[in-house]
Amino acid sequence: MSLSRRCSRTACPKVAIATLTYVYGDQTAVVGPLATYAEPHTYDLCADHAEGLTVPRGWEIVRLSGEYVEPEPSHDDLLALANAVREAGRPRLGEAPHAGPARVRAGDEDASGAVETGRRGHLRVLRDL
Numbered sequence: 001m002s003l004s005r006r007c008s009r010t011a012c013p014k015v016a017i018a019t020l021t022y023v024y025g026d027q028t029a030v031v032g033p034l035a036t037y038a039e040p041h042t043y044d045l046c047a048d049h050a051e052g053l054t055v056p057r058g059w060e061i062v063r064l065s066g067e068y069v070e071p072e073p074s075h076d077d078l079l080a081l082a083n084a085v086r087e088a089g090r091p092r093l094g095e096a097p098h099a100g101p102a103r104v105r106a107g108d109e110d111a112s113g114a115v116e117t118g119r120r121g122h123l124r125v126l127r128d129l
Contacts, residue, residue, distance in 0.1 A: 005038060007046035016044030018065070020053065029055045032064030089121040 019035040118125040
């Protein structure tokens, strides 16, 4: 799973490294470093599209950064991903327990021979054999 955003241009699979914002009142397009969050009415662009951007006649383009660099995943990104996985496994209020294969209780042996010693959400704790 990729933690980075993709270019907003149609069919462009590249990683976004810049954000484009239009200021219609001033007839200006502003291209700067990738915004922290995806915002409505802004466009995330890859290096090719950010550098090759042209504007309509009479408009001005402002480039806030000369060189665009792909952002590295940060510790915060990994924490956000871990929290999302944890939240997805948490049972919802009023939701019936998952009706999948027969549940294995603590101390019971499953089909693979593993012995479950506990459970936390959707995860099982297995004893070393």
